[in-house]
Amino acid sequence: xxxxxxxxxGQVAMRSGVAVSAxxxxxxxxxIRSHRTSGNQRRYGRDVLRRVAIIKVAQEVGISLxxxxxxxxxxxxxxxPTRDDWNLLSTAWRDGLDHKIAQLKKLRDGLTxxxxxxCMSIDKxxxxxxxxxxxxxxxxxxxxxxxxxxxxxxGA
Amino acid sequence: xxxxxxxxxGQVAMRSGVAVSAxxxxxxxxxIRSHRTSGNQRRYGRDVLRRVAIIKVAQEVGISLxxxxxxxxxxxxxxxPTRDDWNLLSTAWRDGLDHKIAQLKKLRDGLTxxxxxxCMSIDKxxxxxxxxxxxxxxxxxxxxxxxxxxxxxxGA
DNA sequence: GCTTGACCTCAACTTAAGTTGAGCTTGTAG
DNA sequence: CTACAAGCTCAACTTAAGTTGAGGTCAAGC
Numbered sequence: 001x002x003x004x005x006x007x008x009x010g011q012v013a014m015r016s017g018v019a020v021s022a023x024x025x026x027x028x029x030x031x032i033r034s035h036r037t038s039g040n041q042r043r044y045g046r047d048v049l050r051r052v053a054i055i056k057v058a059q060e061v062g063i064s065l066x067x068x069x070x071x072x073x074x075x076x077x078x079x080x081p082t083r084d085d086w087n088l089l090s091t092a093w094r095d096g097l098d099h100k101i102a103q104l105k106k107l108r109d110g111l112t113x114x115x116x117x118x119c120m121s122i123d124k125x126x127x128x129x130x131x132x133x134x135x136x137x138x139x140x141x142x143x144x145x146x147x148x149x150x151x152x153x154x155g156a
Numbered sequence: 157x158x159x160x161x162x163x164x165x166g167q168v169a170m171r172s173g174v175a176v177s178a179x180x181x182x183x184x185x186x187x188i189r190s191h192r193t194s195g196n197q198r199r200y201g202r203d204v205l206r207r208v209a210i211i212k213v214a215q216e217v218g219i220s221l222x223x224x225x226x227x228x229x230x231x232x233x234x235x236x237p238t239r240d241d242w243n244l245l246s247t248a249w250r251d252g253l254d255h256k257i258a259q260l261k262k263l264r265d266g267l268t269x270x271x272x273x274x275c276m277s278i279d280k281x282x283x284x285x286x287x288x289x290x291x292x293x294x295x296x297x298x299x300x301x302x303x304x305x306x307x308x309x310x311g312a
Numbered sequence: 313g314c315t316t317g318a319c320c321t322c323a324a325c326t327t328a329a330g331t332t333g334a335g336c337t338t339g340t341a342g
Numbered sequence: 343c344t345a346c347a348a349g350c351t352c353a354a355c356t357t358a359a360g361t362t363g364a365g366g367t368c369a370a371g372c
Binding site (some may be wrong): 019021022024025029037039040041059064065066 | 328329330331332337338339
């Protein structure tokens with residue numbers, strides 16, 4: 001029984017519930033790391049399970065892989081989060097989530113107001129008129145966020 | 157003063173705040189319609205503004221173009237929504253929004269619980285263990301929704 | 313009558329987060 | 343020692359919602 005602390009991709013996939021291809025992908029993105037055997041196969045330390053768990057939680061919260069990567073990388077020495085690190089991360093993420101919920105509520109209330117209102121006259125719709133601002137501020141509910149390299153849609 | 161009721165793409169873009177290319181795109185998707193001049197240029201009726209307004213609101217709520225298209229198409233004769241139609245649509249969408257908010261709240265509460273907890277031991281994390289279910293139910297917060305044609309990630 | 317500017321089509325590119333497949337290597341069990 | 347499972351790399355594909363660009367037409371002002 002040599003130290004079985006090393007895990008293969010397949011084992012990590014099984015235990016973490018993410019696909020092997022996803023693990024490769026995360027590694028390419030720098031979210032997890034591995035070393036290789038003489039035969040070029042990946043071996044992971046057990047800490048990878050923690051990292052993957054965090055990645056999954058963060059994703060559910062709506063954090064992009066890029067952001068997750070930054071958060072993990074910003075930790076001292078890029079170490080796998082300790083309990084304290086995790087407190088920091090999860091607190092920040094929870095706050096983001098709170099914010100998103102608040103935005104959605106605003107939107108819902110707008111929509112509620114809108115239901116009986118004169119929306120159909122286009123110009124005096126509360127949602128149309130405050131919704132714009134809301135959307136431009138970048139809430140997370142849009143399916144795909146395009147940074148839009150050059151915005152050329154200037155009004156007038 | 158002949159009926160100036162006809163709008164060019166550019167005019168619609170200006171008045172609705174969406175790019176010309178997006179209007180083309182919506183048209184290709186069947187969300188809006190136009191007829192053409194002898195010179196093959198698009199002309200829109202004023203109702204297009206209403207449709208576009210609705211599309212934008214629905215998008216903010218997190219509805220995909222496909223769903224919006226279906227909703228619009230499901231109206232009798234595929235007409236541009238009347239006030240009553242709009243009531244129906246917006247009510248349904250608001251309910252969806254409510255649901256999404258509820259999901260996010262659950263997630264946030266899980267995260268809150270998680271902050272002080274023994275998460276880092278991976279196995280006994282409440283979020284890890286109920287979060288899975290939550291996520292699989294398909295909440296809207298994930299950035300990109302992949303229908304995943306064949307799911308092959310069967311556990312054990 | 314010609315030159316802008318708005319319009320047209322169509323194809324290719326973008327981002328995110330992976331998946332799928334081909335073609336090849338490793339490792340292990342019988 | 344030889345299969346066969348698992349691993350490897352790399353490229354191409356997927357979805358959503360458009361954008362960007364090339365190459366060509368239309369309309370209006372001067």
